[in-house]
Amino acid sequence: MRLLIVEDEKRLAVSLAKGLRAEGFAVDVVHNGLEGLHRAGEGVYDLVVLDIMLPGMNGYRVCAALRAAGHDVPILMLTAKDGEYDEAEGLDTGADDYLTKPFSYVVLVARVKALLRRRGSSGASPVLRIGSLSVDTAARRVFRDGTEVALTAKEFAVLEQLAVRAGEVVGKPQILEHVWDFAYDGDPNIIEVYISALRRKLGAAAIQTIRGAGYRLVAS
Numbered sequence: 367m368r369l370l371i372v373e374d375e376k377r378l379a380v381s382l383a384k385g386l387r388a389e390g391f392a393v394d395v396v397h398n399g400l401e402g403l404h405r406a407g408e409g410v411y412d413l414v415v416l417d418i419m420l421p422g423m424n425g426y427r428v429c430a431a432l433r434a435a436g437h438d439v440p441i442l443m444l445t446a447k448d449g450e451y452d453e454a455e456g457l458d459t460g461a462d463d464y465l466t467k468p469f470s471y472v473v474l475v476a477r478v479k480a481l482l483r484r485r486g487s488s489g490a491s492p493v494l495r496i497g498s499l500s501v502d503t504a505a506r507r508v509f510r511d512g513t514e515v516a517l518t519a520k521e522f523a524v525l526e527q528l529a530v531r532a533g534e535v536v537g538k539p540q541i542l543e544h545v546w547d548f549a550y551d552g553d554p555n556i557i558e559v560y561i562s563a564l565r566r567k568l569g570a571a572a573i574q575t576i577r578g579a580g581y582r583l584v585a586s
Contacts, residue, residue: 367412367482367523368392368544372402372428373444374420382415385471386478390506390519392545399423403431410543411439413481415474416461418445426459433460440481444469494529497585499568501529508568515567520545524560528573528583537580 369386373379374397383393394411396402399420406414406428414432418425429441443461462484463477494501500509506522508515517525523545528536538554546556561581565573574582 367526368394368410369413369415369478370402370405370411371395371415372397372399372406372420372425373415373417374398375417382471382474385475388519389475390523392523397421399425399428403428406432406439407435407437409437409439413440413442413478415442415444415478418443429461430459440484442474442477442481494532496529496532496583499529499572499583499586501525503530510568517564517567521560521563521567524557525564525568525583528581532583532585535576535580535582540580 369391371379371382371386371393373382373395376397379395379397383395386393394405396405397420400422402414402416402420403423405411416425416428420428423431425443425445429443432439432441440462441460442463442465444465444467446467462481465474465477494503498511502508503526506519508517508522508525524541527541527544538557541557542554546552561573561575569586571586572583574584576582
């Protein structure tokens with residue numbers, strides 16, 4: 367899943383991004399409200415972590431503008447303020463949750479995962495079943511024939527992109543967009559490394575290579 371952090375405290379933003387990437391998320395970071403509104407409005411993010419005190423446009427206005435434009439992406443607001451009025455204002459503009467600085471990183475991750483689970487539970491089941499394979503997108507666990515398969519965070523993220531489009535061809539650009547960061551400029555063939563690792567763990571027949579087009583996860 368892909369997250370956007372809109373936070374002008376650069377050290378905090380970098381720290382949050384590093385931690386969330388270690389959890390298996392692709393994370394983009396911007397430092398002002400106007401750019402945050404533009405990025406979030408592209409509709410490619412699964413969740414936005416949004417500071418309130420931002421240059422250019424504050425978090426309240428960014429949140430309100432996104433909701434007015436019809437974007438339902440979950441928004442977790444961050445602020446150094448502390449008071450019921452601020453929280454009420456943030457939630458009134460359409461934020462889904464509110465966290466006051468300083469906060470525990472563990473709490474932030476728990477809030478992020480809870481919002482993503484909540485969003486998933488309102489639609490399709492968080493457990494994707496492809497033949498003998500079960501991919502629990504909420505718990506981030508994978509089972510084959512009832513036996514859990516241990517995956518790294520990045521392996522799971524790649525598999526998740528294939529699982530949500532099981533039976534369809536998923537191109538490298540699509541996987542890069544959702545699993546790696548917006549600013550990633552490395553070798554796109556890094557995906558092949560993770561596909562090979564997944565085949566070793568799930569069975570070679572589970573993932574087909576469609577030459578010149580991408581990969582397809584099939585029932586096996």
